[in-house]
Amino acid sequence: MSEYVKSPSLRHLRDPHSLTRVATDIVKRLDPQSRTWQKWEGEREALLKSAVGCWIPIQDLREYLNHLPGPILTMTDVAQRMRAFQEEPFASYPNDDLKDGCLALLAKEKAEGTELPAIIGLLSEYVEREEERFRLERAERHKRIREQERSAAEQRLLSGADCKWTQLGKAPQWYCRANGRTYRLTPTSDKRWDLHRVNAPSAGEKGQHVGRYRGRGDATKIVAQIAYEVEPRF
Template identity: 80%
Template sequence: MINDDRIWAIQAILSDYVKSPSLRHLRDPHSLMKVAKDIVKRLDHHAGVWQKWEGEREALLKSAVGCWIPIETLRDYLNRLPGPSLTLTDVAQRLRAFQEEPYAYSPNDDLKNGCLALFAKEKAEGTELPAIIGLLSEHVECEEERLRVEREEKYKRMRQLEREAAEQRLMSGADCKWTQLGRAPQWYCRTNGRTYRLTPTSDKRWDLHRVNAPSAEENGHHIGRYRGRGDATKIVAQIAYQAEPRF
């Protein structure tokens, strides 16, 4: 019962009311009537269009979001709680409404089979539904974290492979976009068989050089200083196909 949102709503109203330093104000009939109206208004607002969801029903169903509890099981359990009889559609659509709320948790299809298996095991052992929901919530949280870590590791491996492939392309002499060699601050690109190097400066700009090969040691031919790689890319696109002096 303590998880019923209506309790917290009423408590907030009463808490504000009893903050009054005047005992006479607290006992005033008009003040009491205003508090009563505020409570009724808050409860009516809380109920909204979902008229069958009384007491602990809503809190229990909301806790089951993302746990893949079979709708039939939820309906049967909720119908044992006080309130009008619920149909499968009542439960399914209320659950969907919870899932569509801002910042709500959406069920993860990758976790469905694991949740259903854990649910069947606990049900067979006689565990009551609220405890199963709690266990599945913990399971989902742990699995989501595991999947998040796996996705991050997969992304890192993919990025590393992409960096290695870009470096190999640069060193092979093929045309390529701006590429770093390891953790060096310089960036290189090759257009029309010509190699260009960008070097960051102390004033947060970039020096563009035409070089013979990817090397920080070669001075090369200085082309200009630019605010960003985008500006340098535009210049490279213009000069890469123009005649140039030997250097």
């Protein structure tokens, strides 16, 4: 609780997770006898909570925890307490993609005689690194997909096929084609959009002004209507 009130960050003080933690601490201090999990005393709870997100067999956790002060824990005791931790706000279940890596590290460190708390710390670091790697790979994959979609949309526009609103490169104008007719949207200084009927995707062509609209959605409704009406040649 002292860590909470000493924080200089207003964002931290207002964080729902921080508020939940300090509220839990207050309840524990005011009524320590009301604990639901009676077997979890002292270091047991802290150790198990540090393993959240890691793939560690319940049997290994139980064996180590039963060497700490407190009543004998069953497999169900450990499994259900872990599940309760995993279901807390901002916690998570172990990532299936990291199971083999965690178990391999666990077996290696156990064979070398490493103590379980140190193994948990190592696995937590491994999970954190791998999760960040996955995040970066997903971001890069999404970026490639968006670029491929953007390129395909440009090619569709330039090929003369009907298409939705599409940008050419980083130009501010957007183009769409409906019923073989090309329309251009240009942003204005008052954050609206000028809609023009044009012959081809080109910022240099003046085109025929259709109207000014608040957003692309409004312009899209107009295009859907006028694209199938008789229009003058221009």
